[in-house]
Amino acid sequence: MTTIPIGEASSRLSELIDQLQPGEEIELTRNSETIARLVKNSTQKQTRHFGLGKGKLTILADDDEHLDHFQDYLP
Numbered sequence: 001m002t003t004i005p006i007g008e009a010s011s012r013l014s015e016l017i018d019q020l021q022p023g024e025e026i027e028l029t030r031n032s033e034t035i036a037r038l039v040k041n042s043t044q045k046q047t048r049h050f051g052l053g054k055g056k057l058t059i060l061a062d063d064d065e066h067l068d069h070f071q072d073y074l075p
Contacts, residue, residue, distance in 0.1 A: 003027045006035060 020040035
């Protein structure tokens, strides 16, 4: 991880961002204290697959009564 004073970083921010690799961090400091971090996002997106969320939601009870209040809005 690279550490750079905020004053220096502000003058070459575009250059610093262009040089970052995905997941790499640059710490910005003021008076030798870290005040922020620059991290380049990964450009790779997670591929979604059917069933990926299986088991992540639990229905505790079937409750259709609350839908009675929304009959005017339902098709």
